[in-house]
Amino acid sequence: MMLxxxxxxxxxxxxxxxxxxxxxxxxxxxPHKIQLQRKSxxxxxxxxxxxxIQRRLWFDFVKKHPKISFATSRVLPQSIDKxxxxxxxxxxxxxAFAKLTTNNRSLITKAKTYLDGGLYLxxxxxxxxxxxxxxxxxxxxxEKINAIxxxxxxxxxxxxxxxxxxxxxxxxxxxxxxxGYGTLRHRxxxxxxxxxxxxxxxxCNNIRVV
Numbered sequence: 305m306m307l308x309x310x311x312x313x314x315x316x317x318x319x320x321x322x323x324x325x326x327x328x329x330x331x332x333x334x335p336h337k338i339q340l341q342r343k344s345x346x347x348x349x350x351x352x353x354x355x356x357i358q359r360r361l362w363f364d365f366v367k368k369h370p371k372i373s374f375a376t377s378r379v380l381p382q383s384i385d386k387x388x389x390x391x392x393x394x395x396x397x398x399x400a401f402a403k404l405t406t407n408n409r410s411l412i413t414k415a416k417t418y419l420d421g422g423l424y425l426x427x428x429x430x431x432x433x434x435x436x437x438x439x440x441x442x443x444x445x446x447e448k449i450n451a452i453x454x455x456x457x458x459x460x461x462x463x464x465x466x467x468x469x470x471x472x473x474x475x476x477x478x479x480x481x482x483x484g485y486g487t488l489r490h491r492x493x494x495x496x497x498x499x500x501x502x503x504x505x506x507x508c509n510n511i512r513v514v
Contacts, residue, residue, distance in 0.1 A: 314451025
């Protein structure tokens with residue numbers, strides 16, 4: 305007899321296309337029928353469709369909610385250059401999922417796991433816990449599954465905070481503004497100053513230093 309699903313796990317990443325900084329993945333678990341509508345909160349959307357203020361409101365809500373848990377993991381530029389961005393994102397996804405399930409094993413015994421398109425869990429992780437047998441990758445999952453939407457927000461807010469810290473160490477690149485993405489300002493800074501140790505060398509090969 306099939307047991308009822310009690311929790312939903314959403315997994316999403318941010319920073320896949322950046323020239324600098326890590327790729328970061330969040331894994332988040334929600335009770336199946338949790339009520340997320342609040343007058344004080346904006347409509348729940350994928351992080352890319354929310355403003356920084358709106359993302360912060362949702363992030364604070366998630367952190368304070370007693371029935372929502374999450375874990376994050378990041379893979380740094382040096383590893384991205386060695387194993388490529390897809391493998392790095394999947395590594396971070398597997399690590400974030402492992403953290404979440406280790407801390408919440410009793411909660412997710414009958415969980416359904418959804419990953420946003422392009423993300424997959426390591427096969428060893430899949431067999432480590434029976435709940436992972438329900439893992440499924442969804443194209444545009446961040447538009448369909450609330451747990452993925454919230455995971456995308458957690459990932460974005462966490463990574464943006466990290467990139468703002470990096471800006472203090474490398475102010476000439478403007479990480480506080482573009483968070484490592486390949487904006488004109490960022491590319492111009494790389495041409496002028498060269499790349500730093502937090503840049504992905506394999507992503508910056510075509511940017512010539514002046």
